[in-house]
Amino acid sequence: MQSDAFHLGPLADPGECHGPIDLAGTPASTARAWLRKLIEIRCAEEKIGDEFGRAVIKCPCHLVIGQEAPAVGVAAHIRDGDRVFGAHRSHAHFLALGGSLHHLLAEVLGKDTGCSRGMGGSMHLLDRAHNFHGSVPIVGATVPIATGAALAAKMDGNGAVAVSYLGDGATEEGVFHESLNFASVFKLPVLYVVENNLFSSHLHISLRQPFDSECRHAEAHGVAWQRVDGNDTVAMAAAAGRAIAAARAGQGPQLIEAVTYRWRGHVGHREDNDVGVQRKEGLAEWKKRDPVARLAAAMVAAGQMAETGVAAITVEYRAAVEAAWVQACADPYPSAAALIERVYSTGRAS
Amino acid sequence: MTDYGQALREGFAYLLKNHPECFTIGQGLWSPWYVGHSMTDLDKEFGRERVIDTPVSELATTGAAVGAALSGKRPIVIHPRVDFFLLAVDQLVNQAAKWRHMFGGQVDVPVVVRAIINRGGEQGAQHSQALHSWFAHVPGLRVVMPSTPADARDLLIAASLGCDPVLFIDDRWLYEQKAELPPVNPALRLAEVKPRIDIEGTDLTLVGCSYSAHLCRLAAAELKTHGISAEVVDLRVINPLDRTVVAGSVRKTGRLLAVDGDWSTCGMAGEIIASVCECVPPGSLKASPRRLTLPDAPAPTSKPLEKAYYFHAEEVVAAAQEILGRK
CATH class of the missing domain: 3.40.50.970 (Thiamin diphosphate (ThDP)-binding fold, Pyr/PP domains)
Incomplete structure (x- = not known):
């Protein structure tokens, strides 16, 4: 653990961490699987951005391009029975756990074949078959919900964990602090993954908080914490592995601060043109901390992949995304009856 | 018990x-x-x-x-x-x-x-x-x-x-x-679970939920001593709201007093009255529906103000008598 829970230090400097990451003995097959997942997510997001730009997709989409690695690193340690919850920027969380491109694309189009039956759009994703139990855009709202899933897991004593993805903005919500305190007091098996991309909507963290690291909140609430280069998939997976193992072992709540950066605006497809905010200079530097390129460079240097590897995988996933898109476009919308029928349960118990 | x-x-x-x-x-x-x-x-x-x-x-x-x-x-x-x-x-x-x-x-x-x-x-x-x-x-x-x-x-x-x-x-x-x-x-x-007719009557319908339903039952007993037959409907579940029981009762009695221990504006009593007006033929109402609620003010602390703020069975009785023109 780092001693300074208050400051990100070099991780906040866009001039740092541009080179290949340390594979740290990661088997070639594992590294390749992670790289493929990063590229799948990026291809999906680029497609969604394009179609958003063409106004074919209308629902608000918060694209994750540039910060794909935390989702892939955490997903490596999720097993059936765990419960993962996302927030407004959760396409990566959904796909990293194994969610289907078709279900995601159909959902952002509001189709009945979407992961939320066309009732949620980009901001309400669900995939219980892959342990993803919901994402919602009310900031911080899934933090206590994941905490409660961990309470249930503790009651069941089955070694399951809950994961709550949140951003740096959500740490400004009171419920984040209530939840960390609650989880700490009851020693719950929950992992809070704070994806600190330094921006909440249009506001830089320096305009919102006195310090730039969210680990200080974990420290204050007696929650074990790690800070990670959130654009280093291997480091991210290692941190998640340690945290989730500790939570499964009954050591109480864990927090990982994944320092990262989004390349697009808060919402929509455009780069750095988000409600008047210009980040051009910093963005160019941040793009050199690309999680895809850095993992790929390490794999090439280690002789695990040819230099053309990324291009080949990208071609493959662009085709997969396109096929899923064509299918989603042809799918039906929910029936008008769904509007009322899905309000209350028709289950026997109620 | x-x-x-x-x-x-x-x-x-x-x-x-x-x-x-x-x-x-x-x-x-x-x-x-x-x-x-x-x-x-x-x-x-x-x-x-x-x-x-x-x-x-x-x-x-x-x-x-x-x-x-x-x-x-x-x-x-x-x-x-x-x-x-x-x-x-x-x-x-x-x-x-x-x-x-x-x-x-x-x-x-x-x-x-x-x-x-x-x-x-x-x-x-x-x-x-x-x-x-x-x-x-x-x-x-x-x-x-x-x-x-x-x-x-x-x-x-x-x-x-x-x-x-x-x-x-x-x-x-x-x-x-x-x-x-x-x-x-x-x-x-x-x-x-539907609204329940706790007391059957013919002259007017009293509608409430929770403590207000209790007051309606007390008031109906008092009204009976004055020769007024009040029907009391306890809503029990207020969302989703079943409107049929109340509407059926008012079709029979022709008069409605909605009682609610909350504020008036945009409240349950207004919802009950609106629902009845939508469901009951206009000619079948014998008097304008009324509501009895808390005043649109926060709850006070001072004893006399608190006494003025909360209503009791007597106020339900008085409002019912006014609807019937018996006061």
């Missing part, structure tokens, strides 16, 4: 005994007085792992219950006062009530939030609110307002064993009401 508070405790005990997935969580559950005598010693009987007292964190506690409900449990969150529950509204209104709909009907959220109306005693503006019509406005949220000991026990059980989020509001002014309780009917489904 079992009083309302004891009946609630019987409901909790039934759930904790027969359903291992049920648990209760909230502030004051290990205290002898926070929730009257409605949960006394449940922690000793069923263990503090299932009767959980919490930090002073209404929102996280309610959110945790929602999360547990998404994870196979049937939690009941206790908010000893409606006023403090307002700190937790996001988790019930934005999350639990919408979860099924926004995820395409794929998920059950069997969470109960029990919020208690605890007013009078010069407690003032932030220790006295009911606010049930706020919550009855929200699709996806079942809102339950029992007025009798049997309903307090049975609707609590039905709420917890259902599939939807429920706001269960009980009023401490009812805790001493006594009745003989029938055996628990474990098959009762909240969706089938």
